Amino acid sequence: MAVVSVFLSFSISDSPLAIALRDGLQERGIAVWKAPESIPPGVDWAAAIHAGLHQQQVFLLLWTDAAMASANVSKEINLAIQHHRLILPLKLTAALPSGGQAYHLSTIQWLDGQGLPLPVLLDAVEARCRELVRQGAQVMVSAPA
Numbered sequence: 001m002a003v004v005s006v007f008l009s010f011s012i013s014d015s016p017l018a019i020a021l022r023d024g025l026q027e028r029g030i031a032v033w034k035a036p037e038s039i040p041p042g043v044d045w046a047a048a049i050h051a052g053l054h055q056q057q058v059f060l061l062l063w064t065d066a067a068m069a070s071a072n073v074s075k076e077i078n079l080a081i082q083h084h085r086l087i088l089p090l091k092l093t094a095a096l097p098s099g100g101q102a103y104h105l106s107t108i109q110w111l112d113g114q115g116l117p118l119p120v121l122l123d124a125v126e127a128r129c130r131e132l133v134r135q136g137a138q139v140m141v142s143a144p145a
Contacts, residue, residue, distance in 0.1 A: 011066035
């Protein structure tokens with residue numbers, strides 16, 4: 001089974017869910033990069049996020065109302081697109097992206113997690129992350145010519 005690593009993008013307001021997903025995915029053998037735990041003391045926050053995002057295979061976006069309003073989540077989405085990460089937006093609200101977020105996420109199929117209990121949500125996220133990594137470059141956004 002291929003090693004799978006995930007960068008977890010979320011709003012600080014959604015920290016309890018982010019922690020539960022991180023713990024559940026790690027128990028299933030998926031490495032998860034999550035701020036602030038993955039940032040060593042004394043390291044520049046922005047540089048650590050940039051490096052962490054670049055080093056992980058899958059960009060897992062927890063899409064909530066709070067994430068939609070987060071400037072940091074928007075920056076992470078932009079970085080994920082620039083670094084041609086495998087992007088898995090996990091829809092946890094009925095609200096759709098707008099502006100720059102809509103521009104970057106408009107061509108990516110979302111995983112609908114609305115109302116799912118945590119074990120079912122973890123099953124779906126784990127399966128999709130593993131499939132994305134297995135498929136590799138076939139599903140990655142191609143670099144501009």
